[in-house]
Amino acid sequence: MPAGSAIPQHLLEPETLAGLANLDLVARAVVNGFLTGMHRSPFFGFSQEFAEYRAYAEGDDPRFVDWNVFARTDRTYIKRYIGETNTRLVILLDASASMGYGSGKVSKLLYGKFLAATLAYLAARQHDAVGLIVFDDKIREHRRASTRGGRLSGVLHAIDRAQPGTGTDMRIPFERFHEVEHGRGLVAVISDFYCDPDALLKSVQPLAYQGQDVILFQLLDPQELKPVLKESALIEDMESGQTMEVSPIYMSSKYRDRIGEHIEALHKSAMRAGADHRLVNITEPLDSVLRSYLLFRQRRG
């Protein structure tokens, strides 16, 4: 699919994307489709290099009207820019066993891979350096941030190879990041964050002190947010293999409270660490997540 071609919005649904075999294709489809629909969005123009003028159209943000031209010609033109590399994005992708869960066609890991690929593609398109760390309870893949040609392809392949592993240790990727990556940049962490919020805070905080802008994408399946059990079931932990008899009443009441409290605690921990936290239901289209990212980037940029 050529870059810049228009893609209908429903094609950005995760389940539709799951039908695309190539992760590069997925990333292009998402980003191009997203950018095509951004004519009326506030995010275009976060680069400072002038690109072109275009006649003002209804719906364009008036802030981008070149008033000097208007004064001279009495016509309204929109001033457009092209992006330039001014930052660095490192994606931390959780590939633990729990990320393999998915009640539908798309698992959390697959969604995470789509998101990671999309972020990487978007960053590369804007000439940002892109790095990647895939982890579970150890580092499985590590691509240092770079803008060299073919770097995106390497990152996308690394993302593509990610498979559900074993347990999760959130300290590992942050420590690796802290050891290797120096200088200011963006850090996108994609995980389900089944961890202690305080422990996560301790891991994220050093990055914030380092001047990194951190955004946490917490991917959760609808069944994890609002589980529905018709009868009591023997629940098996995908990471530890332990089982537990759980009643449907508990899952429909107390569990929801506890997962809600956990999300809230994560959110607060992220805030305290100076990071952004975005809860992602893996059934929601990727463009809305991408929009969150761009808002975050704009805010931090």
Added chain:
Amino acid sequence: MSLLAPAFLLGLLAIGLPWWLHRLSSTNPNKQKFSSLMFLEPGEPRRVLAKQVQYLLLLALRIGVLALLALAFTEPAIWRTPQAAGDADGARLHLIVLDGSASMNYGDRWDSARAAANDVLDDLRGEDRAQIVLAGRQFEVLGPATTDVAALRQTLNTAEPGVFRLEYGQLMRSIDGLIRTAELPVVLDLVTDAQATGLPTRFGELAPRRPAEIVIHDVTDGAAENWTVDSFGASAVTGELSASVRSFAPDAATRTVTLTQNGRTVGEQTVDVPGHGRADVSFPALQLASGSNRVEVALSPGDDLTGDDRRYLAIKRPEPRKVLIVAADADGRGPLFTSAALETLTTLALTPTVRASPLGDPPLLDYSFVVVTDVGQLDNAQAAAIKEYVENGGRALVATGPRSSSLTTLPITGQTLRTNPQMGSGQASVAIGEVDATHPALRGVDELRAANFVRSVNVEKTEADSVLMSLADGTPLLLDRALGNGRVLLFTSSLDREWNDLPVQPAFVPLMAGIANYLLGGAGFTSEAALGSTLSVRALGFAGAQIFDPSGDAALGLGAGSDDVLLDQVGFYEVVGGGTSELVAVNFDPRESDLAPVDATTLERWKGLGVRPGESATPVTVTSSTDRVPTSLGPLLVMLLLMLVVVESLVGNWHLRIRRGVAA
């Protein structure tokens, strides 16, 4: 293989229980993967019926245990051929059962029995063993089973017949234990005179419970003739002695019956006894010596069975006893008839005294019993005195009469009286209806129904009353009631001729004799016990006593641990203690006198109940095939069952350890 109790196979249904239990699982089949148990809490484990059974090995063991248990109850057995069951050389155990009953004393039957037993011993082959058993009242095993013929012959020579009766059904039941424990196939050599009276009521009782060949050695030699005294007794009224002579011979014969008292001949009569018939002989009342008298009758000439030619009776002369007759009119007919009847009972030695009142001297306790001729004559004090006397152990005969007509409640006993609507007119008379002839007071009293009754009082019968005699219209005539420690006989008519003509009927004196005998305690004045029964010192009223058997030996000494003595001899047993002595006569069982043998057909059928001679090496059951024998698999199954239970316990424990997380 066959099952002797196949109904127990229903127990196999119990297998369904472990099958169901092993499907019951606490593991929820609805298993789902989930990201994390971080926010989950365990709920109540649910027991569900799984589609597949669990712990197959354990289930198989449990089903095996139940199946074996059910199978063990069905008594499985395999049928094996004689060669398989028996020993190789065909050795057998000969159980030589000698009929030791009284009839074997006849003539030379016992010698014939020994000869027959010796013949069996002569015929023993190779490793054959033999065991001698003497069967009479008791089943006496004379030594162990052995191949030592000399020892067996010695045992045989010491065996003697007894005086008891042998019942063949009992014999076959008793011998079952010996057959069951025998290590060799059993041949039952029954040496007997095959008395017909020894056969059981049910022919099936002659079958051995265990397989055994039955060989009957009949020791009778032609027709046996016998005469016996089959009964001997004394009248409680007159003291007259009567004996019955019975013939078990085809031809009539003349026999002399000799009566002896304390060893002295006091009478002798000659009687003609018809063939297979009976002749009665009687002797006048004896002049009894003080205490117990040994009275016996004997037949002469004797016959080949001497034991039944003599019969014994112990007669005790009673001490004079006083009887009080309470009558308002001492010269009235009631006391007259009553005292006259009582005075004629010489065997009871009664001395009646007629008084108008029970109060006065001598006191009531001096009298053996009291007769009230018309209870209506008593005032309250007199009635209370008699009641107290009875409640303290006294006995009374209470009659009604004209003075009782207006009573509604009977003095002494307090029984309610009702007017008799059918009587009282003095015109219609009623005879005696039902009579309880089994009651001691009425036993042997005949011709009562000749009496006519025109009036009686109608006593409301209660549960405490036994009606011994009633009129034809159902009105109770003679009632028996316990009162305190004593007893009251209530005669609801009069003892004079006002209301009936009983006092002038011949039955009146025997009736009064029976009543007097009953009121005196029912002990009678003769004493006899059955052969084979036990004699209890306490039952005779002795606190401690010695018992001497007919041969004069002490059967029970003073201070012996037991109070009972088995009466195993014929003659007089003497009980001595407390300064007095009692005699108990023990007589030959009359059934042993009848020497008629079992007919040949019955004997053959009896033999047929055992194993056929050709198959004698192999014990078989009577009720099944005669060519194979069952061998129970029960012990094998029980062993297997125990092994399975142990293995099941180990496997079950292993599963439990796994479930508890214990390292195996």
